Amino acid sequence: MIKYYLQFLFNSKNEHSLHSPFVFELYTKIIHSKTHLPIFEEIENLRKKLLKNRSIIDITDFGAGSKIYKTNQREIRQIAKSAEKKPKFGKLLFHLIHHFNPETIFDLGTSLGITTIYESKAYGNSKISTFEGCPATASIAYQNFRELNCENIKIIIGNIDETLPKELAKINQLDFAFFDANHRFEPTIRYFELCLEKATERSVFIFDDIHWSEEMHRAWQYIRNHKEVMISIDLFYVGLVFFRKNQPKQDFVLRF
C-alpha cells in the first residue's frame, strides 16, 4: 500500500486540473461537501458504542480475511475498529446517494452496518440490499438498523458468490453499488461483471480498498479500463466509476 500511496501522491490532482464539468461539480460540491447533518452524530454515537463493546462473536469469513486478526473469534469493538469504513467515507457515500437519488442500492459487505446506515439515511426512497456472509455479524447489524430506524434495508445473509446472482435476478436495474466484501481479484471482478448486467448509464459503482493489496490494485486497473466504464475517479481508499455515454473515456486521480 505504501508503494501505491506514493504513486497516488505523485499522480493525484485537485479541482484546478479538472476540465470535465461533470467531474468538477461532483468533486467540489459532492465529494468535498461540507454539509454536516445531525444524523451523522447519531451514526457516530452508535459507532462509539460499538467501539466499547467487548462481547465476543464467532466470525464466518468468506472474504480475503483480516490483515490483523488470525482467529475467528472477535470482540465487536475489534470489528468496529478494523472493518467499518471511517466517518469520512460514510459521509462520502451519503452525499453521493443524496445527490444521485438511486432507487436500488446493493451494499456488498455489511459488517456491523455503519456504512449501510449512512447509505440508508441519504435517500428515503432507496431500497438497499446489504450482503453479509457472517450470520453473527449480520445479527449485530440488524440490531443497529433497528436502533437507528432504518426501514429501507434488507439484509441478505450468505456467501455473495451465491446470493448476488439470486438478488440481481429479482431487480430490473441497479442504480448504485458499494463493493466492500471479498477483497480479492477474481471475486471483485466477478461481482462487478454480474452487477454490470443490471447497470444503466446513470448507475454509480464504488469500490473500496482499491489499493489494499496487489490483487485489489489489479482489480481496479481492470475495472477502470473496462469498455463500459466511461469515468473513473481514484480517491486512493475508494474508487468511483460511472457509465455515462456520449463522452470520452477519462480516468481521474484526485485528492480526498
Ligand SMILES: C[S@@+](CC[C@H](N)C(=O)[O-])C[C@H]1O[C@@H](n2cnc3c(N)ncnc32)[C@H](O)[C@@H]1O
Ligand atoms: C470490510 S467489511 C465491510 C464493512 C462495511 N462496508 C462498513 O464499512 O461498515 C467486509 C464484510 O464483508 C463480508 N464478506 C466478505 N466476503 C464475503 C462473501 N464472499 N460473502 C458474504 N460476505 C462477505 C465479511 O464478512 C465482512 O463483514
